[in-house]
Amino acid sequence: MIQTSSSIRPRRRAFGALEPSPIGVVLRWIGLSILALGCFFPFYAMVMLSLKPNLALHFPASLMPWNLSPESYKQVLVGQDVLVWLGNSLIYSVTSVVGVLLIASMAGYAFAKKRFRGKEVMFWSFLSMVMVPFHVTLIPTFIVLAKLGGVDTYWGLILPSLANAQAVFLMRQFIQGLPDELFEAASIDGAGPLRIFFTIVLPLCKPVLATLGIFVFLWHWNDFLWPLIMAKSSEMWTLTVGIASLQQQTVTLSVMLAGSVVALVPIFFAYLIAQRYVQEGVATTGIKG
Amino acid sequence: MKTIGSPDTPTQPRPEMPAAGPDRAHAAAGAPKRTVQRREARIGFYFALPAFLLFIAFRFGPAIAGVALSFFDYDISGTLDWQGVSNFQHMVGDPVFWQAMRVTLLYSILEVPLTLTASVLMALAVRRGFRGSRFFRSLFFLPVITSLVLAGSIFKWIFSSDGPWSTLMTPFGLGGSWLNSPILVIPVIVIIGVWSRFGYGMLIVIAALQDVPRELEEAALMDGAGAWPRFRYIVLPHLKPVLYFLIVIETAGSFQVFDLVYVLTQGGPARGSYSLVYMLYDQGFRYSNFGYGAAIGVMLFLMTLAAALIQRRAMGRDK
Numbered sequence: 001m002i003q004t005s006s007s008i009r010p011r012r013r014a015f016g017a018l019e020p021s022p023i024g025v026v027l028r029w030i031g032l033s034i035l036a037l038g039c040f041f042p043f044y045a046m047v048m049l050s051l052k053p054n055l056a057l058h059f060p061a062s063l064m065p066w067n068l069s070p071e072s073y074k075q076v077l078v079g080q081d082v083l084v085w086l087g088n089s090l091i092y093s094v095t096s097v098v099g100v101l102l103i104a105s106m107a108g109y110a111f112a113k114k115r116f117r118g119k120e121v122m123f124w125s126f127l128s129m130v131m132v133p134f135h136v137t138l139i140p141t142f143i144v145l146a147k148l149g150g151v152d153t154y155w156g157l158i159l160p161s162l163a164n165a166q167a168v169f170l171m172r173q174f175i176q177g178l179p180d181e182l183f184e185a186a187s188i189d190g191a192g193p194l195r196i197f198f199t200i201v202l203p204l205c206k207p208v209l210a211t212l213g214i215f216v217f218l219w220h221w222n223d224f225l226w227p228l229i230m231a232k233s234s235e236m237w238t239l240t241v242g243i244a245s246l247q248q249q250t251v252t253l254s255v256m257l258a259g260s261v262v263a264l265v266p267i268f269f270a271y272l273i274a275q276r277y278v279q280e281g282v283a284t285t286g287i288k289g
Numbered sequence: 290m291k292t293i294g295s296p297d298t299p300t301q302p303r304p305e306m307p308a309a310g311p312d313r314a315h316a317a318a319g320a321p322k323r324t325v326q327r328r329e330a331r332i333g334f335y336f337a338l339p340a341f342l343l344f345i346a347f348r349f350g351p352a353i354a355g356v357a358l359s360f361f362d363y364d365i366s367g368t369l370d371w372q373g374v375s376n377f378q379h380m381v382g383d384p385v386f387w388q389a390m391r392v393t394l395l396y397s398i399l400e401v402p403l404t405l406t407a408s409v410l411m412a413l414a415v416r417r418g419f420r421g422s423r424f425f426r427s428l429f430f431l432p433v434i435t436s437l438v439l440a441g442s443i444f445k446w447i448f449s450s451d452g453p454w455s456t457l458m459t460p461f462g463l464g465g466s467w468l469n470s471p472i473l474v475i476p477v478i479v480i481i482g483v484w485s486r487f488g489y490g491m492l493i494v495i496a497a498l499q500d501v502p503r504e505l506e507e508a509a510l511m512d513g514a515g516a517w518p519r520f521r522y523i524v525l526p527h528l529k530p531v532l533y534f535l536i537v538i539e540t541a542g543s544f545q546v547f548d549l550v551y552v553l554t555q556g557g558p559a560r561g562s563y564s565l566v567y568m569l570y571d572q573g574f575r576y577s578n579f580g581y582g583a584a585i586g587v588m589l590f591l592m593t594l595a596a597a598l599i600q601r602r603a604m605g606r607d608k
Contacts, residue, residue: 025419032414032421036428039484043431045453046443060453107340114333115326122341129348133545133593135566136586137351139573140358144351147367163343193332222436224548225566229574240438244552247442256442263439271434275427278434282489283496286534 046264050257072258076251082259084235085242089263092157092227092238093220099162100216101209108171109201113183126165135225142229152232161220167212170285174208175201211281214274215288221267239263359584364577376584386585388560389568392475396564397543399479400486404539405532407483408490413520415491416498426495430488437485441552448477468554471561478549478562486542490535497531498524533604540596544589565589 044063051068053075076082110116111123141160142151150156182204186196202209227238237245243263246256271278281287359377362370380386411429415422432440448454450466458464467473501524509519547566550556556563556571563571565585573582 028414028419029421032425035411036425039429039432041453042440042443042447042484043435045447046440049443049446060456103340103343106336110333110336114329114336116330116333116337118334119337122337125341125349126344129344129352131541131590131594131597132348132352133541133586133589135545135569136355136583136590137348138355138569139579139583139586140351140354141347142574143363143579144354159343160347163340163347165344165348168340193336197336218434222434222438224436224438224551225570228551229570240436240548244438244441247445247552253442253446257446260439260442264435267434267436268431271431275430279426279430279492282430282492286493288489288538 043264046257046261050254050261053252053254072252072254073262076246076255076258076262079255080246080251080259081234081237081242082239082262085237085239086262086266088231088237089221089239091154092161092223093217095154095158096161096220097213097216099158100164100167101213103162104164104167104171104212105175105202105205105209106197107168108173108175109197111168111172112175112178113180126168129165138225138229145230151230152236154236157227157230157236161223161226164216166287167216170208170212170287171205173285174205178204210274211277211285211287214270214277215281217270218267218278219288355583355586358580359587361580363579370580372580376580379581380584380588385560385563385568389563389565389585392561392563393544393546393565395475396478396482396546397540399475400482400543400546401536401539403479403483404486404490405535407487408494408535409528409532411487411491412494412498413524416495426492429491432485433488435485437481437549438552440481440485441549444477444481444549445553469558471557471559474554474558474561478546478553481549481553482543482546486539490539493531493535494528497528501527529604533600536600536604537597540600541593544592544596565592 048063048065048068050072051070052062053069053071111119145151145156145160148156150159178201182200183196186200191199222240223238224240224244227241228244231237231241234242234245240263243256243259246259360372360374362368362372362376415425415429445468446452448467450464450469452466455464455466458467463473467477505523506519509523514522545566546564547570550562550564550567551570554562556567566589569582569585569589572578572585
């Protein structure tokens with residue numbers, strides 16, 4: 001299903017009856033531009049206000065693009081642990097991406113192409129949990145990890161997030177579409193299971209791994225409740241937890257927004273590079289944004 | 290957390306792959322068939338094992354434990370006290386719970402239809418390939434990938450008494466900070482919720498719109514059907530499956546509203562935005578009432594399930 005992703009691109013056909021007329025296009029452009037401005041306004045305001053440390057922040061004077069100063073950025077980068085939080089967010093997100101992709105593609109391969117005892121039971125236990133909200137499991141997971149000493153550690157933060165049923169489904173779905181002959185040929189050539197997995201299955205899964213990887217990264221970068229509970233000391237906070245904590249301190253709005261901008265830039269950058277994968281991933285798999 | 294099903298996720302197991310059929314046994318260079326089968330089975334089992342163990346430890350087990358815990362009192366020192374249904378009794382008699390329920394349902398009833406409407410309208414607006422349609426799509430999707438925790442502080446300003454929203458609303462006699470009003474705080478959270486979710490639905494609907502037969506629409510146009518009848522009788526029936534999918538997952542998501550409440554209002558003012566998940570967090574992790582928190586979690590699960598079943602009924606009958 002990932003392979004059919006090109007269908008999302010608009011079909012460029014001859015000027016048909018349903019195509020808007022040139023005037024229609026112009027009107028649509030104007031309408032959409034107004035909506036786009038409204039949609040984008042919070043980002044613009046965020047950047048502008050973060051660059052105005054000293055103004056009494058009254059609308060609309062505060063939004064004009066002059067009298068800008070990077071003072072707030074200096075304050076937030078020096079006075080707060082933003083860089084530490086950024087590092088933690090990176091560790092949390094990147095480790096989870098690697099872990100989820102590896103574990104889910106292994107399980108997806110087994111569920112798609114292997115036959116073994118307990119397969120049905122395993123698969124159904126995954127399926128049965130799809131409708132159970134994460135919040136039902138929140139307190140027990142926390143208690144168990146607290147008992148094991150996982151609170152305020154990276155492993156306690158990361159390990160539970162590796163259990164990702166959606167990723168397993170997606171990988172299984174994709175690998176089911178791969179031809180059996182490839183694996184058989186490799187098997188005849190004497191390749192072991194691990195070798196087949198790493199040199200044949202994984203490379204063939206590149207498109208779906210890319211899509212899934214971006215989403216896993218996004219989920220963890222934006223994750224809030226779980227790190228909020230698990231990371232107690234400020235040097236373990238992720239960016240979301242750290243930025244939220246700034247609101248409870250007596251920093252100015254400008255400094256807080258500078259922190260938010262610093263936290264948002266990596267995700268926007270990633271989106272800019274990978275937006276096609278992101279959009280096609282949503283369109284073709286319904287993966288949760 | 291992020292385990293809402295995808296539309297393509299099969300809800301029934303597929304027929305078994307003929308993984309160890311005669312062809313393959315033959316192919317494996319003369320090894321006895323049974324040995325090959327066993328080997329294959331062992332490999333499959335070990336490949337699935339890490340995911341399965343993690344799943345048992347961190348999803349399945351805790352879900353069972355969560356339900357069990359709702360019948361106990363537990364404090365972090367480790368004493369478990371059997372409570373029977375007293376957590377639930379307490380919940381039913383707790384005005385704070387009903388407030389949280391009211392906030393959550395009100396949010397849901399407003400946010401889900403608005404998000405869906407916006408998704409469909411925007412999808413229709415950007416669907417045909419015209420210059421710039423890709424750009425608009427990318428831009429409208431931007432809020433979806435933006436963490437509401439990180440965007441929270443700018444929204445706090447936008448809806449404050451110094452912000453643009455107050456200026457905009459003053460002519461209607463609704464100036465001032467909406468976040469300080471126990472009633473107007475819900476619309477604020479709804480507006481931001483729609484802002485952050487409609488781009489997702491838009492992409493899903495655009496993909497579904499590709500399947501609407503163009504010939505049918507063109508024929509209807511030739512027959513003089515206006516825009517609304519064309520949408521109502523040709524496009525909408527094709528969108529039904531994805532709209533159902535969107536309703537279910539957006540409803541489930543809206544029941545879990547938390548991040549925004551935490552950063553914008555901390556549940557206030559006067560518990561005007563005190564949602565169920567916020568209550569779960571408050572009870573479980575601020576007051577360490579783990580049993581009570583777990584009971585709220587169970588309630589949330591039952592609500593999600595009930596909503597999905599009702600929605601299935603409603604969509605099914607409509608067919």
